Every structure is written in structure tokens, then in C-alpha cells.
Amino acid sequence: MTEPEPTPAPTRRGRGRPPATGRRDEILDAALAEFAESGVQGTSLAAVARRVGLSQQGVLHHFPSREALLIAALARRDEVDVRELDGLDETAAVVELAERNARRPEVVRLHSLLTAEGLTGDHPASDYVRDRYARVREQLARTLRAEHGDRLPSGATPDQAAALLTAAMDGIQLQWLYDPDSVDMPALVGLLTDVLRGAPPESGRS
């Protein structure tokens, strides 16, 4: 959060031709799709341009530099993320999220790749991931605390359970991406939530 407006949308400035906002979003979506396939480091301006059917310089017309494009793309992704996070107002919603994710591997891939790439020095995804972790764990801990107070039946604190749930979701996603058929994301997430809430062993889930 160093800059208030990383890449402000183009605004009308005088009389000339009005800016077409559609292309901008097309480019951002193409960039995010490319990230999910090849990673941020592995994505070139040319690849993004090719995807939207523009020349490399056409892309550079909408975003002053590669870096600016990355940041804008992450900001766009962030909007969606924030909206999804609001849905986690009860523990069961985590399982629903896992079910939804199981139907959109590209999003999961993008998230997993960004999380790891943010670890490398001065990567544009670093802040995005850090913020995301903070928000997710906080939201999750709040939900757990509202449901169980300061200590879950299993003995875990809300903060611990939130960290574990977040971690498990990330890790399960990785295993699922490597082998979608033999990893049942919702079942595993559901199992963990049950166990953390100290639910009695039901022999149901596969």
C-alpha cells in the first residue's frame, strides 16, 4: 500500500476521443490468465499481447510498463478476492469455497503460483500475498471466535485454527493441482473443520 492509486483508470481529459475502458480489462484478464499458466516471471509482455490480439506496444500503450501491468492485474484480482472473502462468515462456507474452487483450476493455479512467487525478492506479488494472508486469517479467526469463543472444542485457539485452515487449503490446492482425480478438496477441508471443531468421528466422508 505505497501508492493510493497504482494505475488509475483513464479519465476524460478535454475533448478528443474518449478512452475505451474495455481493452484495459481485456489486457488485465489476459495477463492474469497468462500468470496462471506460466507464472509471473514466465510471462512476457509479448505473450499477454498475443492473447488479446495486440502488438506488444499496443499493451504498453495502456500500461506504461510491464511492472505497472502486473500491479494493475494483481489489483484487479484483489477486488474479486476481497468479495469472496466476505462470504466466509461461517465455518461451513470454507467447504463451499473448496467446492467452488474445485470447479475453477485456473484461479487456484493463479493463487498458488502468486503465493510462491511472492517469496522471491521484490516481487510485485509480495504485498498482494501478504495482505491476502492477513485478511484471510483475520476473517477466519473472527468467524471461528464468533462460533466458539476463545477456544475451540478441539483445544485450538481461533488464531491457530485459522492459520491451520488457511494452510491446509493452500496445501490441498497444491496436491489437487498436481493430481485432481485423487484429491477431494471439499472432503478434506470438511474433515479438517470437523476435527478442529471437535466433532465426533462420523464415518461418512470419503
Added chain:
Amino acid sequence: MTEPEPTPAPTRRGRGRPPATGRRDEILDAALAEFAESGVQGTSLAAVARRVGLSQQGVLHHFPSREALLIAALARRDEVDVRELDGLDETAAVVELAERNARRPEVVRLHSLLTAEGLTGDHPASDYVRDRYARVREQLARTLRAEHGDRLPSGATPDQAAALLTAAMDGIQLQWLYDPDSVDMPALVGLLTDVLRGAPPESGRS
């Protein structure tokens, strides 16, 4: 496992100067260190060369191509991995592993980066990660089955518990790498193993 010997160690062939095996390993270690810092995609031959104090061509003398170097480096890393996996012969060992990992962030970084990068198309780390996942989960499931039979007290099957434990370790490592001070890896891993084994809530761990 396509090739039996990806990069065979140099062997004496005639009378001339004997090959010095030391340099090879130096280069591989430098490559792995560089991967941990910048990722595989972000690592150039020049960067590896600089780290060992050689010219780019000096590195290429020991390995025919960049690709060969990557594969050899991953194979080297794999040897260590296999040895560590043997130690997981009881559930408590997972916590010890977490404690050990908390003292060597570079190894954890390397592992996390490789796991994610292996997701991108035809990446040399793909096979490495896939094999690793298979081994870890199998070993873990075997240990859990030996200790608890076909169903843990919490109701989870050994396979489920193994997947969850592996996932949680990976996810916790990510959170820890982003914020080492506020994430207690061994505590969280210990908590999860306790919960999975259906242990009564002890108010001990922080």
C-alpha cells in the same frame, strides 16, 4: 523417471587429466541456492556461474545445457529429501521435521518455490514434485496406519490424515516464510497431529 542416469558423474576415460568431481557439486549447490532465492524460472546460467566464481561457459562445460543443470540439481536435492523422509517413521517425527525446517528457511523456500513452479507447463520440477508428494503421503499414511490402524481416533483415514498433514505443512511453511515471527510451525503441526489423533484438548501450546 524417464532416464536412469540423467547426468552421469564423469568417469575416468583414458590417461589424461582426471576429472575433478568437486566443482560439479559446487555448481549444483549454487544452482539450488539460486533457485531458493529467485526461483527456477528466475535463475540464469550467469547467476549460477557468478555464485561459483566461474564464467557462464565454465558452468556449461560441466553440464551440457541449462536444462541438464536444472535436472541434475533437482536430482541432488532429491537425495537429501529421500533421506529425510526415512525419518518419518512415527507421527512425532513430523513435529521434529517442522522444528528442523524452522532453522533453515532456504530449504523451505526452495521447496515451496519448486512446488509451485512445477505447476507451470513442462517444468523440470514437475516430476520431482509429483514424486515427492507421492512418497511423502505414502510414507506418512504408512506410519499413521501402523500407529492407529485403518481409522484414526478423530475419524480420519490414514490417507486423509496424510494428505491433510502434508498440506498443512506446505501451507504453514508458506505463511511462515512470509511472516516468520508470528507463525510457530512446530506448534501448529503439533496441534494438527494431536487433533487428528483425537487427543484431548491440552491448553499448553501457544
Added chain:
DNA sequence: GAATTTACCTACCGGTCATTCAGCAAAACA
């Protein structure tokens, strides 16, 4: 219609990338 602003494109530049080639010094053996 003139002025202006957007939305591109082609051409170009310097840097970095992996890879190849030619060569040289050191080390072993005959």
C-alpha cells in the same frame, strides 16, 4: 472542418538469455 485525444502500429535500441566454437593451461600417462 480544425483541433485534440485515444488507440493503436512499425521500426528500432540496448540488454540479457542460452548456446556454440575455438583456443589455452594444467594434469596425468606413455
Added chain:
DNA sequence: TGTTTTGCTGAATGACCGGTAGGTAAATTC
């Protein structure tokens, strides 16, 4: 001593990278 093999270096190549400069067509206002 001569030969062979290893372990390098220096120079060159072509692909690709992000970024700049300059130009053109379309859209909009005056």
C-alpha cells in the same frame, strides 16, 4: 617429451526481453 584429457576463458550468435520514438487512423469537441 609428447599425447591426451580435463577445466576452463573469450568471443560470437541469434532469440527474446522491456522500452522508446515516430507515425497513422479514428473518434470526439469546438
